[in-house]
Amino acid sequence: MAGIKDVALGAGVSVATVSRALSGNGKVSASTRAKVQRAAEELGYVVSFNASSLASGRSRNIGVVVPTVGRWFFSTVLEGITNELIEAGYDLTLYNTGGQDQHRESVFGDLLLRKRLDGVITLTLKLQPHEVQQLASVGKPVVAIGGLIPDIDTIRVDDFNLASMATEHLVGLGHREIAYLGGTEEFEVDFKLASARQDGYEYALDQANLPVRPEWLLTADFTIQGGYRKVRNVMAAPRRQPTAVVCASDEMAFGAILAARDLGLSVPGDLSVVGIDGHDLGELFGLTTIAQDARGQGASAVRKVLQLLGERELDRDPTRGFFPTEFVARTSTAAPRA
Amino acid sequence: MAGIKDVALGAGVSVATVSRALSGNGKVSASTRAKVQRAAEELGYVVSFNASSLASGRSRNIGVVVPTVGRWFFSTVLEGITNELIEAGYDLTLYNTGGQDQHRESVFGDLLLRKRLDGVITLTLKLQPHEVQQLASVGKPVVAIGGLIPDIDTIRVDDFNLASMATEHLVGLGHREIAYLGGTEEFEVDFKLASARQDGYEYALDQANLPVRPEWLLTADFTIQGGYRKVRNVMAAPRRQPTAVVCASDEMAFGAILAARDLGLSVPGDLSVVGIDGHDLGELFGLTTIAQDARGQGASAVRKVLQLLGERELDRDPTRGFFPTEFVARTSTAAPRA
DNA sequence: CCTAAACATGTAATCGCTTCCACAATGGGG
DNA sequence: CCCCATTGTGGAAGCGATTACATGTTTAGG
Structure with a gap:
């Protein structure tokens, strides 16, 4: 429980000097600094975060606000964030709203505001106007990943383009019956993105003079199970079936692949599947996808916040515009059966 | 930026009374409390965590220390923790060592010690003796989940029994050629558990008078990919093949199932697969498994810490002994082909 | 109706650090 | 050789709460 005073005593200097020596702010002679460091070391002294902050x-x-840590995208971004933050010597306070409104309220109503944070990173939460205002009122840097939030720095991929590229890929292979598997309304609230993706899908279809069939606009909850269920239903039905499906997330795409297999359909023979994400399992499933660098987005958000805090040079604009993505061709897509 | 003084002024009382009224410590008349609360409300006042803590x-x-958030078990436990903590009005500071030693060092060397935390929860990290000591020296409650750490309250399942039950299940079905897919050395460091599971497996084999074949002691990294690769190799090899495999995690079991399918083998026809975890995808894959309630373990750890902090009654011992598990029979196991 | 216990509130010390300001020592230019 | 700009250091005022202690008020029992 050594305090700064003990160190001052041990080093034979004032507490002011200890503070300066250890924090690097202000002038201290090299010899004094060494003395102080030695004393601190011996006493096992570490500054009190609270006192220092105060x-x-x-x-x-x-602070990092997430809707869940159970989905690939979020846990991966989170890894990127923790990694970058730890290197900068920052702590990370995690707020997991878990999709529960009451938790959400306490997070935005109280926790975030208690002046404990230097900045906030939110992960694809669609913020309510009053929440944005609460955040802004704190006067601390806020960076969002994924969502599109007015007046807030945002790191995101070009959802519209992503989806339209994925769709064009299928069109290019000769598919004309292409379904889309997006997120349900319910999930749109937290993961605001899918509508842009759906728009991209529809746009690409339009460009190819293909009709958008409402019955092929599928929705699920972004999980493997959800994707499985929906695709299985569609492919098992006696009505006209798509020859390909664009999935708004890789996890749903995996579900689609598994569903097809379970129905005895071959991928890509009977059904081409393309995802969006760049999930680690993509290779195993041979999933063609548009990969986004989730870790990178997390790291980038951290750098952005640190910049805003003045910890870093203002890199000339690494994040204005969209975060890059990459088309990864694998074996889940091919030309439709003749 | 309203401080406690402003509230005091607004309510026409002293700061001491404001503190008491808002924190609930000490006596305050109902009317005064109301006045204070109104004033606080109007000013949008929230206490400064730092000042309060100091x-x-x-x-x-x-503080929560994890080796990664990317694996099912960890993210699920983390969900349980965040959920329980938010309800108790606690913040959570996340330390993700990410398997990097240097991060691990800064976590244990510095971050944890800066007196910012009331308690610590570690997730199946095998702690070095000096790390345990560092933690202990802080004098704050520490609860571990998963690992078996000397002198620290631990929440864990009975790995030995789990694995032996899983194995017995297969033996009971008539299998005599049973492989085991556990963790690699490398992962044992962070996820100390698999050796107990392997022991359980060997014990069950022993009891059934079956030999332990070294060539069927498989190891991987606890991921789907890892499980896939290993099982595929074994089942594709021209040598004698197992009719069943016990997997130390559900994710590896999924990999095993996928591998078998890709080789044209049927599960459970040609290969029975049993996992350990209770992963959400288990149902989709029809995986027979021994389920552990990961969320529950997280919540339980939180309760334990809060108890230790005196926030909760000392429940008569909800966690001494092992956390319960449940055998879930699905369709990935059956009697071997005659 | 009196007194002691219970209650309500204010005063002020304290938590452990950061940082402004003052002051002394050092040193280079005129 | 003197003066002023630097540089290094200490003193002390906060930062914004909590809480022990003191003080003034009720309340209840006798």
Whole structure:
């Protein structure tokens, strides 16, 4: 429980000097600094974060708000964030709303505001106007990943283009009966993105002079199970069936592949499947997908926040515009059977 | 930026009374409390965590150390933790060592010690003796999930029994050629558990008078891909093949199932697969498994910490002994082909 | 109706650090 | 050789709460 005073005593200097020596702010002679460091070492002293924060107004702590950590995208982004943050010597306070409104309220109503954070990163949460305002009122840097939030720095991929590219890929292979598997309304609230993807899909269809069939606009909850169920239903039905499906997430695409297999259909023979994400399992499933670098987005968000905090040079604009994505061709797509 | 003084002014009372009224500690008349609350409300006042922590010595903040958030078990436990913590009004500071030693060092060397936390929960990290000591030296409650750590409260399942049950299940079905898919050395460091599972497997084999074949002691990294690769190799080899495999995690079991399918083998016809975990995808894959309630373990760890902090009654011992598990029979296991 | 216990509230010390300001020592230019 | 700009250090005022202690008020029992 050694405090700064003990170190000051041990080193034979004032607490002010200890503070300066250890934090690197202000001038201290090399010899004094060494003395102080030795004393601190011996006493096993580490600054009290609370006291330091209170006095300086900076907490070296970033808040991260997520709707869940169970989905690939979120856990992967989170890995990217933790990694980058730890290297900068920052702590991370995690707020997992878990899709529960009441938790959401306490997060935005209280937790975020308690002045413990230097900045906030939100992961594809569609924020309510009053929530945006609450965030803004704190006067701390806020960076969003995924969602499109007015007046807030955002790191995101070009959902519209992504989906339209994926669709064009299928069109290019000769498919004319292409379904789309997006997110349900319910999920749109938290994961605002799918509508842009659906728009991209419809746009690509339009460009190819193909009709958008409402019965092929499928929705699920972004999970493997959800994708499985929906695709299985459609492919098992006695009505006209698509020869390909564009999935708004890789996980749903995996579900689609598994569903097809279970029905005895071959992928890509009977059904081509393309996803969006770049999930680690993509290779195993041979999934053609549009990969986004989720880790990178997390890291990028951190850098952005640190920049806003003045910790970093203002890199000339690494994140204005869209985060890059990459088309990855594998074996889940092919020309439709003649 | 309203401070407690502003509220005091607004309510026409002293700061001491405001503190008491808002925190609930100490006596305050109902009318005064109401006045204070109104004033606080109007000013949009929320206490400064830092100041409060500094003064009281309590931070309402729990540290959670994980090796990764990308694996099902960890993300699920984490969900359980966040959920329970948010309800208790606690913050959670996440330390993700990400398997990188250097991060691990900074976590244990610095971050955890900065007196910002009231308690710590570690997720199946095999702690080095000096790390345990560092944790202990902080004098704050520490609860571990998964690992078996000397002198630290631990929440865990009975790995030995789990694995032996899984194995016995297969033996009971008539299998005599049973492989085991566990974790690699490398992963044992962080996820200390698999050796107990392997012991259970060997024990069950022993009991059934079956030999333990070294060539069927498979190891992977606890991922689907890892399981896939290993099982595929074994089942594709021209040598004698197992009719069943016990997997130390459901994710590896999924890999096993996918591998078998890709080889044209039927599950459970040609290969019975049993997992350990209770992964959400188990149902989709029809995986027979021994389910552990990961969320529950997270929640339980939180309750334990809060108890240790005196926030909760000391429930008569909900966690001494093992966390319960449940055998879930599905369709991935059956008697071997005659 | 009196007194002691219970209650309500204010005063002020304290938590452990950061940082402004003052002051002394050092050193280079005129 | 003197003066002023630097540089290094200490003193002390906060930062925004909590809480022990003191003080003034009720309330209830006798």
